[in-house]
Amino acid sequence: MPGLDLWKLAQSFGETGLVLFIVYRLVNRWAGAFLGAQTQQAQAMMAQATSIGSLAATVQNGQADQREVLIAVRVLAEKIETHKDYLKSIERAVKKEAQE
Numbered sequence: 001m002p003g004l005d006l007w008k009l010a011q012s013f014g015e016t017g018l019v020l021f022i023v024y025r026l027v028n029r030w031a032g033a034f035l036g037a038q039t040q041q042a043q044a045m046m047a048q049a050t051s052i053g054s055l056a057a058t059v060q061n062g063q064a065d066q067r068e069v070l071i072a073v074r075v076l077a078e079k080i081e082t083h084k085d086y087l088k089s090i091e092r093a094v095k096k097e098a099q100e
Helices: 004-013 015-098
Strands: none
Touching: 004 015
8 A cells, every 4th residue: 555655654754754745645635626626717717718709799799780870870860951951942932932
């Protein structure tokens, strides 16, 4: 049993050996779980980064759509102003004819 041999070796080195033995046992027992948790965290962070990239692309597309709508509203406003001018000129002509 390798743990027992390590224990005998640790006894021969005294307190330093005892500390090394405890550290070895902790690393042997928990290192795999710790690395697994770190791997899961790294994968989650990668997924989050991908999601943020997708969100940024969606926002950019939304801004482009808003820009198109704004241009359309401006064009419509110009046309309405033009029609308003035509209607005013027609009104003036009708009033002028009514007065004559």
